Amino acid sequence: MDFKLTQFLLAGPGIRAANPATAPFLAIMPDILVQPLESLNEGMIGDNMVFKLNQNLRSRKKSRRENSSSENSKSLHLEAQSENSKSLHFEAQVDHINGQTYLDVENSDMQDVLDALDRNNNGTISKREMKGVTATAITDVSLIENHSRDADVTSYMKSEDVFFKYTPEPIAFGKPGPGTLEFNTDIVQVGLDDEGNVISFICPQETQKIDSYFVKGSVKSEVEVGEVGGKIDPLTGKGTMYADELAWKFWGDMKIFGKKVSISKEDAAFIPIEDATGTGGLLALESIEKSAHGGGNIDNIFSSYFVKGLQGNPSGIQKGALQETLIKAVNAYMPGFANGGTDIQWNIDLQSPITVIGDEYVNNAHNLEMHKLTFLKVIN
Helix, strand or coil, X not given: CEEEEEEECCCCCCCECCCHHHHHHHHHCCCEEEEECCCCCHHHEXXXXXXXXXXXXXXXXXXXXXXXXXXXXXXXXXXXXXXXXXCEEEEEEEEEECCEEEEEECHHHHHHHHHHHCCCCCCECCHHHHCCCEEEEECCCCCEECCCCHHHCXXXXXXXXXXXXXXXXXXXXXXCCCEEEEECCCCCEEEECCCCEEEEEECCEEEEEEECCCEEEEEEEEEEEEEEXXXXXXXXXXXXXXXXXXXXXEEEEEEECCEEEEECCXXXXXXEEEECCCCCCEEEEEEECCCCCCCCCHHHCCEEEEEEEEECCCCCCCCCHHHHHHHHHHHHHCCCCCCCCCEEEEEEEECCCEEXXXXXXXXXXXXXXXXXXXXXXXXX
C-alpha cells in the first residue's frame, strides 16, 4: 500500500519543521502527515512495518566518473539486476488520529529520511521537496533484534560463498583502486521460522594479520547486524532480506606503536554501513538470478542475493584514540576500505534450507568459529 507524504511534523537536531507554527505540538504528534492512495487497511494501524521511500533520492556521495574498463562483467550484470539498490527503507508505525493518517518513524531511521528528502541540504523539508514523494508499506515485514528469536529458528540456509567488493573514491591517479574479498563456505547463516520469516543472521567473521608500521597483530573483524527481517520462500529460495544498524567491527590483541594493547569486541573500532543513498537506512538484500560469484560450486547454490551500500565515515565517532588508530591501520591494509563514501556490494549465495531441532541453531549461532579470510585481491 502506498502513502503520499504531505507534511513533516518533526523538528530534530539540525532540522527545522517546514511549518514552524507546529513546533509546540511536536512532542505529542507523530512524525509525518500522509495521505493513503487507497482505502486504509485498518489492520495496519498500530503495526510497525518496513516502508520504502519512492523518489529520486538525494545522495550524499559525490558522483564518480566510472572507469568502465576496470569493471568486470560480473559486477555490471549484478548491478543491473538490483532494481532497489538506491531505495531508502525505514521502519514506521501507521497512526490514524482525528481522521488523518500519520507515520511515526523509528527514531534510528528518522534522520535518514530527513537527509534523503532535504535535497538542497538547508536543514528544512519544504512542501516542494515532498511533492510527489510516496512511501510503500511492505506489510508482511517487521524487523526484530538479531538473535532475539534464535530459539524459534526451524530451518537455516548457509552460504556456499560470499563475495564482497569495495570501490573507494579515487584520490589521485586512480588510487586507491577497488578490491574484493571472498570468504569461506558456511560463513553466513540465515535463520528462518516456520513461515519463512528471516529472524536471524550470522554474519561474515574473520581473523587477519595486520603488519603496518604502527599496528601489528591479529585483528578480528565481523559485520554486526542489529536488526533483521524479510521473508524467503523455502521452495524457491527467492525473497528479500532486510538488515539495519550494520557496522564493520575490529578488535583483538595487537601492538600499536610498539605497545601491547587489547581492544574488546564491546569497545571495538567500527565503520558504519549505510544504504546506497549514503543516508543510512535499511539494507534490502534482493534475490537475483542464481550464479556463483566467488569460489563456490554452482551445483550447491539454491539461491543468490545482492545488495549495494556505502561505508559510512568512521572518523570522529570512535571510542578513543586506539580505535581511531586501528581504523587507520585497516585502511592501510586495504587502501580505501575505511574511507567514508566507499561503494560496497555483497553477493551471498545460499545453499538449500536445513531443518533444525531444538537448540541446534542456538548453539551453532553462539559457538560459530571465526572463519579465516581466503582471498583478497586489489584490482588496479
